[in-house]
Amino acid sequence: KLEPGRVVRIVQVSDLHLGLMNREEMLAPVILKLKGLKPDLLVATGDVVDAQINHIDELSELWRQIDAPLGKYAVLGNHETYAGLGQSVDFLRNSGFTVLRNELREIGEELTLVGLDFDRRIDEAPLLASCDTSRYTVVLKHVPTVNPLAEGLFDLQLSGHTHKGQIFPFNYLTAMRFPMIAGLYELSGGSRLYTSRGTGTWGPPMRVGSVPEVTLFEITGRMD
Numbered sequence: 502k503l504e505p506g507r508v509v510r511i512v513q514v515s516d517l518h519l520g521l522m523n524r525e526e527m528l529a530p531v532i533l534k535l536k537g538l539k540p541d542l543l544v545a546t547g548d549v550v551d552a553q554i555n556h557i558d559e560l561s562e563l564w565r566q567i568d569a570p571l572g573k574y575a576v577l578g579n580h581e582t583y584a585g586l587g588q589s590v591d592f593l594r595n596s597g598f599t600v601l602r603n604e605l606r607e608i609g610e611e612l613t614l615v616g617l618d619f620d621r622r623i624d625e626a627p628l629l630a631s632c633d634t635s636r637y638t639v640v641l642k643h644v645p646t647v648n649p650l651a652e653g654l655f656d657l658q659l660s661g662h663t664h665k666g667q668i669f670p671f672n673y674l675t676a677m678r679f680p681m682i683a684g685l686y687e688l689s690g691g692s693r694l695y696t697s698r699g700t701g702t703w704g705p706p707m708r709v710g711s712v713p714e715v716t717l718f719e720i721t722g723r724m725d
Contacts, residue, residue, distance in 0.1 A: 502637040502656070503611045503722030509571070511639065512540035513716040515661030516699030518580060519560055520551030523701050531700060532563045534715050542571040542608065546661045546697065547578025547619060547643030550592060554584045557592065564596035571608050573598045576616040578643035578662060586620060601641065605632060612720075615655065617642040629654035637720060645681045645696040653690020657718070664699040 503509065512535060517523060535543065550557065567573065575598040581589035593600050601616020603623050608614050613636045617625055625640070629651050632638050638655040645660035663682045686694045698714050 502635060503720060505722045507611070507722040509612065509637075509720045510539065510541045511659075511718040511720060512538050512543050512569075513546060513659050513695075513697055513718070514543070514549075514700045515546040515643075515659075515697040516548040516578070516664060517545075517701035518548055518551040519554075519557050519701070520584070521553040521555045523551065524557065525560060525563065527701060528560055528563055531715065532566055535567050538715070538717050540567075540569045540717075542612070542614075543567060543569040543573040544614075544639075544641055544659060545573075545575035545593070545598060546641050546659050547576055548580040548661065548699075549575060549578075550584050550589050551580050552583035554588060554592070558595070561592060561595040561597075564598070567597070571612070574606070574614055574616065574641065575600050576641045576643055577602070577619050579619055582620050603628065607633070607636065611636055611722075613638045615640045619643045624648060624650075626650040626654065645694060647688060647692070647694060649689075652688045652692045655692050657720075658692070658694040659697070659716075659718075660694060661697045661699055663696055 519528060575593045590600050602618040603621055605613055605615045613632050615629060615638060626648050640655045640658040642658055642660050644662045647658060681694055681696050683696050683698050688694060697716055700713055700715055
């Protein structure tokens with residue numbers, strides 16, 4: 502679906518939980534890492550902010566240091582809802598993100614980006630069925646679940662939310678609720694889902710058995 506030999510670098514961040522506890526000291530090295538990865542497209546898959554936003558406007562300046570040629574896009578998670586949708590969306594937009602709320606955007610000549618909203622949940626199948634199948638379709642959805650009717654209607658879904666349990670042994674409990682808890686999963690119809698372990702922490706600022714991540718995907722046009 503991409504031109505043969507063409508490579509698009511998509512970088513995903515998720516679940517930073519910026520607010521009362523996670524501030525510049527945590528975000529600055531993440532921004533440095535993101536800049537080093539040189540993303541063509543930067544995506545944030547929810548919970549960028551925490552329920553307690555607490556004067557984080559100055560952190561927008563750090564996000565604005567990242568220049569992704571194909572843009573910076575975000576979807577809302579449950580913690581954006583807890584923090585207040587208005588101020589959460591304002592923070593993301595001030596940080597240079599386009600917030601997608603149950604809508605699609607065609608990116609360049611080859612990509613379609615679909616953002617699904619945590620607060621305004623919909624059946625994604627009709628929206629995905631409207632996508633141009635000649636383009637590579639990436640879905641951004643905070644929670645790693647998929648309507649079975651939507652499988653085969655997209656190429657890659659990027660999600661977060663689980664933190665892979667964050668602290669052992671909560672990974673077992675989390676996996677009972679979200680079986681696609683972390684990593685890459687093959688779905689039917691050629692679709693795939695990737696669940697990030699998350700870039701930050703929620704609650705106690707610690708992880709056991711769940712390393713934080715910033716994830717690079719290289720989407721490559723096939724030569725056949």
